[in-house]
Amino acid sequence: MSHIIKPILYSYWRSSCSWRVRIALNLKEIPYDIKPVSLIKSGGEQHSNEFRDINPMEQVPAMHIDGVTLVESLSIMYYLEETRPQRPLLPPDFIKRAKVREICEVIASGIQPLQNLTVLIHVGEEKKNEWAKHWINRGFRAVEKLLSSSAGKYCVGDEITLADCCLIPQVFNARRFHVDLRPFPIILRIDRELENHPCFRSAHPSNQPDCPPEAIK
Amino acid sequence: MSHIIKPILYSYWRSSCSWRVRIALNLKEIPYDIKPVSLIKSGGEQHSNEFRDINPMEQVPAMHIDGVTLVESLSIMYYLEETRPQRPLLPPDFIKRAKVREICEVIASGIQPLQNLTVLIHVGEEKKNEWAKHWINRGFRAVEKLLSSSAGKYCVGDEITLADCCLIPQVFNARRFHVDLRPFPIILRIDRELENHPCFRSAHPSNQPDCPPEAIK
Numbered sequence: 001m002s003h004i005i006k007p008i009l010y011s012y013w014r015s016s017c018s019w020r021v022r023i024a025l026n027l028k029e030i031p032y033d034i035k036p037v038s039l040i041k042s043g044g045e046q047h048s049n050e051f052r053d054i055n056p057m058e059q060v061p062a063m064h065i066d067g068v069t070l071v072e073s074l075s076i077m078y079y080l081e082e083t084r085p086q087r088p089l090l091p092p093d094f095i096k097r098a099k100v101r102e103i104c105e106v107i108a109s110g111i112q113p114l115q116n117l118t119v120l121i122h123v124g125e126e127k128k129n130e131w132a133k134h135w136i137n138r139g140f141r142a143v144e145k146l147l148s149s150s151a152g153k154y155c156v157g158d159e160i161t162l163a164d165c166c167l168i169p170q171v172f173n174a175r176r177f178h179v180d181l182r183p184f185p186i187i188l189r190i191d192r193e194l195e196n197h198p199c200f201r202s203a204h205p206s207n208q209p210d211c212p213p214e215a216i217k
Numbered sequence: 218m219s220h221i222i223k224p225i226l227y228s229y230w231r232s233s234c235s236w237r238v239r240i241a242l243n244l245k246e247i248p249y250d251i252k253p254v255s256l257i258k259s260g261g262e263q264h265s266n267e268f269r270d271i272n273p274m275e276q277v278p279a280m281h282i283d284g285v286t287l288v289e290s291l292s293i294m295y296y297l298e299e300t301r302p303q304r305p306l307l308p309p310d311f312i313k314r315a316k317v318r319e320i321c322e323v324i325a326s327g328i329q330p331l332q333n334l335t336v337l338i339h340v341g342e343e344k345k346n347e348w349a350k351h352w353i354n355r356g357f358r359a360v361e362k363l364l365s366s367s368a369g370k371y372c373v374g375d376e377i378t379l380a381d382c383c384l385i386p387q388v389f390n391a392r393r394f395h396v397d398l399r400p401f402p403i404i405l406r407i408d409r410e411l412e413n414h415p416c417f418r419s420a421h422p423s424n425q426p427d428c429p430p431e432a433i434k
Contacts (some may be wrong), residue, residue: 078315101291104292105291109291
């Protein structure tokens, strides 16, 4: 059974998409190895010929698992959910599952792609902070509204789901770009609820093997 | 049973995200009603107070179904797949399912959000075409590479999946922005394979009730 070979996660300490997957792996108690890919060293190792064969989108995460390579964080997380059903990260109810994925997609399609490193380089040094803030604010307004009808203790009800795996890293990004989070009380409450959860804590950028010492707080 | 009430799809004729869902509904033979939302009339009906209550992201599609409102095209499609299993659009094999979702996510997170109307307005008239072409080219290089190992007759194997529902509308967008598609022979082959499929045909922008007469070709 290929499950006995540990999955390898291609990850960058500060990448919010890698972080999502790290949280899911931790919550599901799936042992894994990390191969760090530096998004900044020598113009970005993700653009090397070697890595392009692993992920043609030239970004992290990617994962070797069960004899294949998978890319795209949400696709990886859904695969983990289907093949490792222990500690489910999607609720059994169909509508609640849709509500979880709705929040995942707003973050993964509606916020993160507009403020990721590749796009910000393209936007340019001068405008990049305002640009990132604009799209995070817009997306968080929608997430906050969705949470107002779905949230219990966490994003959807009282169990941790894939939506929480996506939300917490995005809150970290929001703080990096100095987004004022006070208009988003539910997001802030869930972030506080989870910041010290051991599975979120050990997936945090500052606890990654490739986190530079000067960035550890 | 709430299935007897027809779902309502909030849709715009040229929105590639609405189009994805229309194809999935057609393939699954789910009868539905369309409520057109004009993304251009009076600055965009998606920004109205009334529509913001339906989708706080202020974009289409959104769907009233089974007594609830769902947003985000992929989340809607996964919900249809789970609740209406007839004519499956995800293969049974776990790895193939991941391959389908990988392509869906590259398009839904890696291409479409960077070239949608809201972002292009923000980029500005002068730069918007080059901007859109750049991100579509980058994404299609990745999609073409992924297809080189997953495609049969369609994106993943020989059955139509959600990946095809996402790909065909994105090819249409690529043409709108005059992307040279010759470097993407597998994408072009699948597009030709599906352009006259009745479920894709009737979901096409030119066959929508809100398509302006002058745009019908």
